[in-house]
Amino acid sequence: MSWVCRLYRSSLGAKYVMASTGVLLLGFLIAHLLGNLQMFAGADAVNSYAESLRALGPLLWVARIGLLVIAGVHIVTALRLAKANEAARPVAYVKQASRQVKPQTKTMVLSGLVILGYVVYHLAHFTWGFVLHDYSTLVDTEGRHDVYSMVVYGFQCWWVSASYLVALALLALHLCHGITSAFQTFGLNHAKYATAIKLTGPAIATLLFLGYASIPVACWLGIVQILEGT
Amino acid sequence: MSAQQSGHQGHSTMKVTLHVWRQKDARDPGRMVGYPNVECSPDMSFLEMLDVLNERLMEKGEEPIAFDSDCREGICGACSLTVNGIPHGPRKGTTVCQLHMRSFEDGAELFIEPWRAKAFPVLRDLVVDRSAFDRIIEAGGFVSVRAGGCPDGNAIPVPKEEADQAMDAAACIGCGACVAACPNAAAMLFVGAKISHLRHLPQGQAEQKRRAQAMVDQMDSEGFGNCSNYLECEAVCPKEISVKVIAEMNRDYLSASLTREEQKNDGGGAG
Incomplete structure (x- = not known):
C-alpha cells in the first residue's frame, strides 16, 4: 500500500483527500437538511424520523464514527496544507497586493475552524443537552423523544438563532469556494462547463443556507410552533 | 512614441519614487531602500528606468541594483520583478520588461521586490535562483x-x-x-x-x-x-x-x- 502513503503525502494527494472528504461532508449536510426540513411536516413526522434514526442502533454509531473520521481527516489535512503553504513563503512581501483573491478563499481555514467550533456547540446544545436545557426529557404523546419541541424551544432563544445564522453564513462561504474547488482538484475543468462549475459552489451553498435558515425563521414567524396538547 | 500617445501630455520626463529590495547575498537579511525622484521618460521600459537609476548609482560609486533580464522582448522569462505586490506589475499579460513607465502616474511610488518563495532563494537584490x-x-x-x-x-x-x-x-x-x-x-x-x-x-x-x-x-x-x-x-x-x-x-x-x-x-x- 506504499502508493497510498505516497499519494497522501504528495501535495496533490492531500488536495484529493480535502475534496473527497469535503464532498462526503456535503452529503451529510444535504441529508441533515432533508431531515430537518421535516419540521415543516409537523411534530409527528420529525419525531418518527428521529425515532427511526435511533432504531438503527449500531448502524447509527457506524455513521457517527464514520462522520467523525471524515471530518477529522478533512481538518487535519487542511491544517497540514496550511502549515506547508506558510513554510513555502518564509519572507513575506513588503507590499502586499492581489488581482483576484476572493475573501472566502483567503479565509477557508478560519471559516472551517469557526464551523468546527460551532458544530461542537451545536452538539452540546441539541444532542448532549449541556447548553440551556437538557432536552432529552421531552417526550411526545406517543412516548417518543420530542425533537420537534426541542427545536422550537431552542430557536426561541434569540442568540441560539442568531449564532445559527452566523455559522450558516460562514458555512455557505466555505462551500462557495470548496465545492467549485473540488471540481478543479479532480481535474474536472472544461470550457463547455466552466460557467456551470463556477456557479455550482455558490448555488449549492445558497440553497443549503436558505434551507437551514428557513427553520429558525419559521419558528420566529410562528409557521412552526408548539401545538396545544403536545 | 509621442508624448500625446504616452498619456503624459506636455511632459517628456516623469519622476517616480522607488523602494527597492536590496540584499547583498543569499545570507544577508536584506531591506527596502528608498530612491526618491528617479527621473525617466514615460516611453522607457521598466527595466530601462532601472538601467538609468543604476548608471546614476554607479556614478556616485554605489552598488547598482542587481536584476535579471535577457531578451527584453517578453519571450525569454528572465525578468522577474514584483511591482507594488504584483509580479510583472500592473499590466495584464505583460512581462515587466515590456511594461512601460507610461503605465504609471507621474510621481508614483513603486515598491520593487524579488519573487518571494522558499523554492526561489534570493541570490542578490532582485535576482532569485529559479x-x-x-x-x-x-x-x-x-x-x-x-x-x-x-x-x-x-x-x-x-x-x-x-x-x-x-x-x-x-x-x-x-x-x-x-x-x-x-x-x-x-x-x-x-x-x-x-x-x-x-x-x-x-x-x-x-x-x-x-x-x-x-x-x-x-x-x-x-x-x-x-x-x-x-x-x-x-x-x-x-x-x-x-x-x-x-x-x-x-x-x-x-x-x-x-x-x-x-x-x-x-x-x-x-x-
Missing part, C-alpha cells in the same frame, strides 16, 4: 524518443483543437510569476503548463502518467506550496495561461497514482 524549475523539467518535462531525421509534415495527424491546447500551454516562459503571485508560493501553473503541452500531442502521450508523477513529486520536494485555487497565478501570468492546465495535471496525477505500476527505470531519460 533552478528548481529546471529540476522539475529534468524530472519529466521531456519526450523520450530518438529524434532521427526530420519527419514529413503531417505524418502524425494532430487535431487542430489539440494542437491549439498544446501551443497555449507551451507559451509558458517559465518566469515563475505564478509562484511569486500565489499566496501559497505554489508552482502548479508552471508544472501544469509543462505537463499540458506534452500531453496534448501524440509524442507526449506515451509517458503521460510517468511524467505527471515525476514532475509533481519533484515540485513537492523543492518546497513549493499547495494549490488553494486562489487563481492568482492565472491573473498574473504574462502568457495568460489558464488554470485549466492545473486541472489536467490533477487528472493525470490521480490517474497515474491509481493505475500506474512503478517501473524500475523510473527517472531515466531517452534510451
Whole structure:
C-alpha cells in the first residue's frame, strides 16, 4: 500500500483527500437538511424520523464514527496544507497586493475552524443537552423523544438563532469556494462547463443556507410552533 | 512614441519614487531602500528606468541594483520583478520588461521586490535562483524518443483543437510569476503548463502518467506550496495561461497514482 502513503503525502494527494472528504461532508449536510426540513411536516413526522434514526442502533454509531473520521481527516489535512503553504513563503512581501483573491478563499481555514467550533456547540446544545436545557426529557404523546419541541424551544432563544445564522453564513462561504474547488482538484475543468462549475459552489451553498435558515425563521414567524396538547 | 500617445501630455520626463529590495547575498537579511525622484521618460521600459537609476548609482560609486533580464522582448522569462505586490506589475499579460513607465502616474511610488518563495532563494537584490524549475523539467518535462531525421509534415495527424491546447500551454516562459503571485508560493501553473503541452500531442502521450508523477513529486520536494485555487497565478501570468492546465495535471496525477505500476527505470531519460 506504499502508493497510498505516497499519494497522501504528495501535495496533490492531500488536495484529493480535502475534496473527497469535503464532498462526503456535503452529503451529510444535504441529508441533515432533508431531515430537518421535516419540521415543516409537523411534530409527528420529525419525531418518527428521529425515532427511526435511533432504531438503527449500531448502524447509527457506524455513521457517527464514520462522520467523525471524515471530518477529522478533512481538518487535519487542511491544517497540514496550511502549515506547508506558510513554510513555502518564509519572507513575506513588503507590499502586499492581489488581482483576484476572493475573501472566502483567503479565509477557508478560519471559516472551517469557526464551523468546527460551532458544530461542537451545536452538539452540546441539541444532542448532549449541556447548553440551556437538557432536552432529552421531552417526550411526545406517543412516548417518543420530542425533537420537534426541542427545536422550537431552542430557536426561541434569540442568540441560539442568531449564532445559527452566523455559522450558516460562514458555512455557505466555505462551500462557495470548496465545492467549485473540488471540481478543479479532480481535474474536472472544461470550457463547455466552466460557467456551470463556477456557479455550482455558490448555488449549492445558497440553497443549503436558505434551507437551514428557513427553520429558525419559521419558528420566529410562528409557521412552526408548539401545538396545544403536545 | 509621442508624448500625446504616452498619456503624459506636455511632459517628456516623469519622476517616480522607488523602494527597492536590496540584499547583498543569499545570507544577508536584506531591506527596502528608498530612491526618491528617479527621473525617466514615460516611453522607457521598466527595466530601462532601472538601467538609468543604476548608471546614476554607479556614478556616485554605489552598488547598482542587481536584476535579471535577457531578451527584453517578453519571450525569454528572465525578468522577474514584483511591482507594488504584483509580479510583472500592473499590466495584464505583460512581462515587466515590456511594461512601460507610461503605465504609471507621474510621481508614483513603486515598491520593487524579488519573487518571494522558499523554492526561489534570493541570490542578490532582485535576482532569485529559479533552478528548481529546471529540476522539475529534468524530472519529466521531456519526450523520450530518438529524434532521427526530420519527419514529413503531417505524418502524425494532430487535431487542430489539440494542437491549439498544446501551443497555449507551451507559451509558458517559465518566469515563475505564478509562484511569486500565489499566496501559497505554489508552482502548479508552471508544472501544469509543462505537463499540458506534452500531453496534448501524440509524442507526449506515451509517458503521460510517468511524467505527471515525476514532475509533481519533484515540485513537492523543492518546497513549493499547495494549490488553494486562489487563481492568482492565472491573473498574473504574462502568457495568460489558464488554470485549466492545473486541472489536467490533477487528472493525470490521480490517474497515474491509481493505475500506474512503478517501473524500475523510473527517472531515466531517452534510451
